[in-house]
Amino acid sequence: MNNSFDFLINNLTPDFLLSWNSIFQVIIIISAVGISFFSSEAIKKYFISKSVKKVETILSGVIRIVSPLVILIILYITNAVLNEYQATNILDIAITLVNAMILIRLSIYLIRYIIKPSESIKALENIISIIVWVFVVLHLFGVLSLVAIELKGIIFNFGEHEFSLWLAIQVVLGIALSIFTAILFGQFIENRLMKVKELDMNARVMISKVMRIVLYAVAIVVTLSSLGLNLTFLSVFGGAFGVGLAFGMQKIASNYISGFIILLDKSIHIGDILSIGEHYGVVTVIRSRYTVLKKLDGIEVIIPNETLISENIINHTLTDRKSRISIDVQISYKSSVDKAFEIMLNCAKNESRVLNDPEPSVFLMKFADSGIDLMLSFYIVDPEEGSWGLKSDIYREIWSEFQRHNIEIPYPYRTIEIINPEKN
Numbered sequence: 001m002n003n004s005f006d007f008l009i010n011n012l013t014p015d016f017l018l019s020w021n022s023i024f025q026v027i028i029i030i031s032a033v034g035i036s037f038f039s040s041e042a043i044k045k046y047f048i049s050k051s052v053k054k055v056e057t058i059l060s061g062v063i064r065i066v067s068p069l070v071i072l073i074i075l076y077i078t079n080a081v082l083n084e085y086q087a088t089n090i091l092d093i094a095i096t097l098v099n100a101m102i103l104i105r106l107s108i109y110l111i112r113y114i115i116k117p118s119e120s121i122k123a124l125e126n127i128i129s130i131i132v133w134v135f136v137v138l139h140l141f142g143v144l145s146l147v148a149i150e151l152k153g154i155i156f157n158f159g160e161h162e163f164s165l166w167l168a169i170q171v172v173l174g175i176a177l178s179i180f181t182a183i184l185f186g187q188f189i190e191n192r193l194m195k196v197k198e199l200d201m202n203a204r205v206m207i208s209k210v211m212r213i214v215l216y217a218v219a220i221v222v223t224l225s226s227l228g229l230n231l232t233f234l235s236v237f238g239g240a241f242g243v244g245l246a247f248g249m250q251k252i253a254s255n256y257i258s259g260f261i262i263l264l265d266k267s268i269h270i271g272d273i274l275s276i277g278e279h280y281g282v283v284t285v286i287r288s289r290y291t292v293l294k295k296l297d298g299i300e301v302i303i304p305n306e307t308l309i310s311e312n313i314i315n316h317t318l319t320d321r322k323s324r325i326s327i328d329v330q331i332s333y334k335s336s337v338d339k340a341f342e343i344m345l346n347c348a349k350n351e352s353r354v355l356n357d358p359e360p361s362v363f364l365m366k367f368a369d370s371g372i373d374l375m376l377s378f379y380i381v382d383p384e385e386g387s388w389g390l391k392s393d394i395y396r397e398i399w400s401e402f403q404r405h406n407i408e409i410p411y412p413y414r415t416i417e418i419i420n421p422e423k424n
Helices: 002-010 020-050 053-082 089-115 119-123 125-140 143-152 165-193 201-226 231-247 250-265 305-310 337-349 388-404
Strands: 155-158 161-164 273-276 279-286 290-295 300-304 323-331 361-367 372-380
Touching (some): 020 053, 053 089, 143 165, 161 165, 165 201, 201 250, 250 279, 250 290, 250 300, 279 300, 290 305, 323 337, 323 388, 337 372, 372 388
Antiparallel strands (some): 155 161, 290 300
16 A cells, blocks of 8 residues: 555656546545445435434444445445556555544544543544544655654754754644543543442542543653653743742632542532522532532532632531421411411321421411411421422412311501590
């Protein structure tokens, strides 16, 4: 195959490109691409018409492999036939490039379903595969070696060290590739850790965060070392980072450290119900820098981790997920207190969300000006679902039963006595 690339580079002339052999091979390549396009569209329509969700999830991956595979099969067949009658250098090159595309797409496809990366990485799959394929093409045609020679001649100084532009590009691309690899492995480790039920959720999150940081550091150091760089120059960046940390990054560092403290002391877990100032909701995410609190109305609040350490936080589910709810009711002095107790208890017990252990209770709180104040107290185990709807249902049931048993709910009234009436 390398002979085909060398032959094409050395004979890239108008006579060669306009010859019948070259034109015929190009027509075959274009026809193969067209057949591949229509076949992939037919496959899409077939699976979409079936409306099978599991098939739809893997459809995009199948098309990525099938499309170039159809091209490769056509090229192999035509190359085997034409090779008996004429030179097929262009077809040989096309077969090599299609093989490279298939291997790249297959590798990315396998990485997706083995490591299960995040959505942000999935969105970059096509871009990554195209970039890698372009670099392969440039390498096979010898363009990269020519570019590298030119870039090595561009020298610049950084302190006492001398670098070429080619080395700088290698460093940037190497670090980007190593960080991307570290992200994939970090995602793989996190997916496996989240399935380990023997570990506490906070421990799983903390281990995954630490592993990500270690992977990033190792990836960068290994990349720089493999490129032959003296790592002592990193002390310059370390000093600059220390100065920036001392002057302008205290809050950021404090939030990161607070995040690890929260994960270590287990004071807050994912799924806990917190009251933070005016916010009340469920902890859905604990990041290194912040924690996400989802309120009962669906609004998500981002709380810096430093706030969770420095301020008073009410954790309603720290040791027990049971939450007490109370309902206040006032009845008139003419009504039966015992009957009201019975009705209120039955109304609470009829609700599926109300726990039987501890049992609902009714208390006589005080004798008020307008009537007798009663309080119904009960517990639920799912406070993250909210209590307004539950309290509304119980209130409606109490109102209905009070009307049926002639128990009055009084309204405030005042008696006015005129001491010095005016005489006519």
